[in-house]
Amino acid sequence: MRVADFRTGLRSWLDAHDLSAEGDSLDAQVAQLARVRRALWDAGWMRYGWPAEVGGLGGPEVLRAVLGEEVAARDLAEPGIWSMVEVLVPTLIDYAPPALAAELVPRLLGGAEQWCQGFSEPGSGSDLASLSTRAVREGDGWVVSGQKVWTSLAQYAARCVLLARTGGPGHAGISAFFVDMDSPGITVRPLRTMHGVDEFAEVFLDDVRVPAERLLGAEGDGWRLAMDLLPHERSTCFWHRIAHLHTRLDRLLAVGCEPDTDALGAVWLDLHTARARSAATQRRLADGGRLGPETSVDKILLATAEQRLYDTARDLLPGVIELGESPWRTEYLYSRAATIYGGTAEIQRNIVARRLLDLGKE
Structure with missing residues (x-):
């Protein structure tokens, strides 16, 4: 079609x-x-x-x-x-x-x-290579123990794509599993964020038995799976988010606030830039290209646009965010995490500096 x-x-x-x-x-x-x-x-x-x-x-x-x-x-x-x-x-x-x-x-x-993604851990957020949740082969399956955090919608999820260590340190020792969330030994504790929504959760795994056929790929394929997942997160997902942010700009223009054409123009330019970049990423993926460190640029542009949009809303709607309980307040607070989730802004800029601009490790 x-x-x-x-x-x-x-x-x-x-x-x-x-x-x-x-x-x-x-x-x-x-x-x-x-x-x-x-x-x-x-x-x-x-x-x-x-x-x-x-x-x-x-x-x-x-x-x-x-x-x-x-x-x-x-x-x-x-x-x-x-x-x-x-x-x-x-x-x-x-x-x-x-x-x-x-x-x-x-x-x-x-x-x-609903499903969830069990990657991040306390102390191993953006540095997945250091994760410590462990899966041990036992009989005809695996036994998994450890803790995950910032697991979106875990309290609603029936399944989880889970990373665990099956070997030694580093990338090669990580495997991936598809775990039923009602398995004995799994405890989910929602986390209340500052924007007042229990979107994330901690997940505790205490000797959780996982059938052998729920290993995703081969043993040791966990890091490769995580890297293959990235193009989908940085392409289609970002495209959806940018479309959502454009509706928020339209809503800001419609509320009758005192216009600041320079500020609103800067927001539009940021969103348009992120959208143009995302469209190019979509085309590369559609043409069969593999996405790599260059998608860190997409993440930086999206986070910048999102925070500028809500900073501008705060400036043009005095008191609405600070004093009220409107959707603007909830969304503004959520936007503070735009430079954290999916890889912090600092890490994304380090990737650009080291892997795209070849500026070295310092």
Whole structure:
């Protein structure tokens, strides 16, 4: 299907079906996410861009970017949790046994389940190579013990793509597993962030048994899996986020605040720059190119644009963020994390300096 035809048909279908969000709480957002995915899956839109082996209807991957863009532009689902399929489903397709992917991927895409990603640990956030959660081979499976943190929506998740150490130190000793979150020995404790939402959680694993067939790829493939996941996070997910931020700029322009054309122009320029960069990344991925350290530039541009947008909202809407409980306040506080999640701004700039500009390690 041509992209233009897909977008036109999708817009017509969305215009004819009321999928408006009902409530702002995290429980409501997760329920809305499932509702929207289920409706789009049943109508076929959620299946485009995915292979037939997991229930998809084929077509170019960019169709998924268009779908997420339309969902974000209409505020039908929070873009961060919507986009989690873009990092988790490709991982299952590439690394899980085909029968397992065929069985479970439609459950995520169709809204029956939510999944999470167990990578970060206390003391091993952006430095995944130092993670200490350990998986030990025992009988016909593995026994996993350790702790994960900043695990998005773990309290709602049925499955988790989990990294654990199966060998010695460094990259080569890391393996990946697909773990059922209702397994005995798993404890989830939500974390309240400063924007007042329990989006993240700690996950404790105490002698959790994982069947051998839930190893993703081969033993020691965990680092490769994590690196393969990155292109999906830095391409389609960012495209969705930028579409969402454009709606916030439109909302800021519509509230009748005292205009500051220089400040608003700077926000638009940042968002447009991030969008242009993201579009180029999408094209490279669609053409079969592999993405590497250059996507750190995408992350820097997105974080800069997001924080400038909400800083400008704070300046043009005096007291709304500091004194009220409006969505502007919640989103402003969340934007403070834009330079932390997905790799801190300092680490991204170090990657650009060392690996793109060859400036050395100091």
